Amino acid sequence: MLRLVNASRGYDWGSTADIPRFLGEVPDGKPVAEVWIGTHPLAPSTDDDGTSLQEAAGELPFLVKLLAADRPLSLQVHPNRAMAREGFAAEEAAGIPLDAPDRTYKDPHHKPEMAYALTTFDTLVGFRPTAEILRVLIGLNTTMTRKLAENLNASPGFPGIVKLVEQLLAEPPSVDEIAEALASCRELTEQGIDIKRAYVTALEIADYYPEDVGVIISMMLNRLTLQPGEAAFLGTGIIHSHLKGLCLEVMASSDNVLRAGLTSKSLDPAGLVRCLGTGMSRLARVTPEPFGFSTSIFSPDVDEFALAVSQCSDGYRDHTPLPPGGKRILVCTGGEVVVVNSAGERIVMARGDSVYAGPEDGALTIEGTGEVAQAYQPTSDTVVGELIDLVPPYEERMKRSEQRLTQDRRDRGPSAR
Structure with missing residues (x-):
């Protein structure tokens, strides 16, 4: 057995206190966002003598992170295997250094991940159902949100939602349009009106990114709160943005992230949309x-x-x-x-x-x-936990909707046809 020494990351969204206290250290006032535990080449763990864990263990298929968020992370997705291999090969051929700020693919691996909450942990994960997004947008009653609702109503379902995100990223709302939507959010929440925390979430994010299109996109995403001891699984291609809390993340050993907002880091909105377009992935409590x-x-x-x-x-x-x-x-x-x-x-x-x-x-x-x-790494003997989908797959939702519509027509009789 080897006692490990691990690298930390001081991203601006990190907490100044959570990780130092967890590690039994005195906070120094600087944000500590992540501690990486594993063999990923960007930050491999070592033993007490400074020898890389990779020398002792080879390349591990998984990476463990201690993550502490005190403000929203970037709006992001992780690529599937095919996209990761293709993107990594292209950036390697272009000679982009692994640690370059504009490098997207740091390795050729996909990145499914699971978050295990150590404190109350808030995150935005996956798209809300179409009907719920429409209620959110129509409720704001601004010119911009009404137009978005019209477009989604004309092209509903997961493909329509992705198309709407693509539109927002290609032609972001103006600063004034975002401000108007936020003013409507504030007015509604002061009246005690919200739709599954969509409006209050937008206001919380706007404290840090008041002019970012991610504020609008955030209202299209599910807000999930994990209590300590609970876990959620995010397959590749799931759009997400962790908001606040301390968790242990376990993932495939990868650092491939495609970002589209809520960050000062390099963005790849086209890559994010392309990744979303590969299809709805699994998003579930474990x-x-x-x-x-x-x-x-x-x-x-x-x-x-x-x-x-x-x-x-x-x-x-x-x-x-x-x-x-x-x-x-x-x-x-x-x-x-x-x-x-x-x-x-x-x-x-x-x-x-x-x-x-x-x-x-x-x-x-x-x-x-x-x-x-x-x-x-699980084996064939490892018992798989039950996954409770946060949002049922698009095809299943459409089937249920059609069944309800058919039953409604039957209940109303021939005059409804």
Whole structure:
């Protein structure tokens, strides 16, 4: 087993306090947005001697991040496998350095991901249903939002929503049009009127990006709040923007991000629309499956990663076994524990500490009083958790809508035909 030293990222949306406190450090007033734990070449973890984890473990298929947001992240999507391979090859051929600000594809991998909340975690993920977006837009009653609603009503469903986003990015509303929409949001929320937090979200984002088209697009997205211990899975091609909170992210080992707003970083609106156009991906809460009586396994049925969260207590008669795995990354998310491998080697972990364990370490157990999250590559024996779709697939919604319409016609009789 190896105790890990990990790189942090100080993006402007990061929290000045959440990650330092989680790691047991004194905040210095500077934002800390992410800590990367894994073998990604842009920020590989090392052992105590400074040796790269990749030398000991090879390339891991997953990447773990500690993420702390104090303000909205960029409006973004992650590419699928085909887009990632194509985009990476093109930028490599063009000679764009990996760390260049305008580089989009940092590797040839897709990037499905799962967020496991450590505090209350707010995020925008995926498009609302057409009818809900129409209610949001029509409720604002401005010239710009009425026009958007007309366009969506003429071309409903997921393809129409993507087309509307493309229109907004190609011809963004003017500063005055955005300000008028925000004034309507403010007036409505002061009257206690909102539609699933669409208006209040736009106002919160406008505190940081008052003139950005992302303020308007944000109202078309689902707002999801995860409580500590809950997880959500985002497939590739899901538009999202995390808003606030601390979470543990587990993802395929990739840093490919296509952005279209709410950021000072390089934008690729055409790439984002192209990625959305590949089709609706899975967006769901992940229901954990039990392993023993002290472990919950969050497995969203992807090849690269699963997450097991285990608790232990000094009151337990036996040590707590962790789920079996090959190459594993352990993060202590609370208390203080001792992780023990099959050879009896012991490493003490306090909150924020991370450890790599390989196949040679065999079965792992923990003792003490605390909690450990273990990221690992699932096997055929890993039980897949139930995924509860936040938005049913477009085809399913259309089928249900047609069934309701047909039933309504039957109920009203021949005169309705």
